[in-house]
Amino acid sequence: MTTMAQETATGPAATPQTASTIRRHELAAFLRHRREHIAPEQVGLVRGTRRRTPGLRREExxxxAAVGVTWYTWLEQARDIQVSVQVLDALARTLLLDPSERAHLFRLADANDPRPAAECPVVTPALRAMLDQLDPIPACLQNSRYDILAYNRTYGMLLCDMDAVPPEDRNCMLLSYTHEEWRSSIVHLEKTQRLMAARFRGSMAGHLADPTWKTLLKRLRTSPEFCEVWDRHEVMGATPRRKEFRNTHVGRITVDHTDLWLGPATGPRMVTYAPADEESRERLERLHALAQAR
Incomplete structure (x- = not known):
C-alpha cells in the first residue's frame, strides 16, 4: 500500500502536462543530435576553416528549413511552442531523416505525418505476396483516406502508370481531380468522385482534428470541382459495386470492386477488382502480361 509520504517522495503519476514537457525535451535533444551529426557538405554548404560547431549550426x-532562427532555437530549448506538420516535414528533409527517424520526429512532436509512408506497418511481406498472387486481378492496399499503400503489377497499369506517381500523390481522391490519365480512365468519373467524397466525409468524422486528414482536405480544396462535390455534405458507407475503366493499353474493362478489411475497424483494406465478364478477364490478362514485360 502506497502512503502519502511515499507518493510525495516518488512524485505522482505523470500528468498530460508532464508528458508534454518530456516530449518537448526529447524532441529538443533529438534535433540537436541530428543537427550535430550532419556535415555541411551533406546539405551543400561549405565547411570553411573557422567552423567550431560539430555538424550544422542552428541558423543553417x-x-x-525556411523557419526563423529564433523559433528554431526555442524548439531546441524545449520551449512550449506550436509546431506545424509543414515545419516538421521541412525539418525532416533538412536533417536528412530516414523513415524511422522521421516517424520518431512526428511522434515526439505529437503530430501525424501528412505524407503517406513508403513503408507502412500495414503492408507486411505476407500482404505483398497476396497482392502478387492475385495478378492478373488488379489489387491494392488502401487506408480510409484513399492513400494507396501498395499495389500489384496489374493495378499499377490499370488507371495510370502508378510507378511514375510520387508516393505523396498516390491517393485515389487526389488523382481523380489532378491526374489527367487517371481521370480519363474512369468511365463514370463524376459518380465515382461523389461516392468517394461521401465515403471520405463519413470516415473523416472520426479524424476531424487529425493533421493528416486536414492536410489532404486542404490539397483537395484547391480544386473547384472537388469543392462543388464536397459542399453537398453527402455521406455514404462502403458497398461493393461494379466499375468500368477505359485502359489506354487494352481498352474498356468492367470489374466488380470488393473491399477486404484488414482489421475490425473500417481502416486499412485490400481493394480488389475482379473481372465482371470474359472479355474483361482476357484484357486484364493482357494488361498483366504488359506489366510483367516492363
Missing part, C-alpha cells in the same frame, strides 16, 4: 538548419 533554420535557413535550409
Amino acid at each position: 538548419v533554420a535557413q535550409l
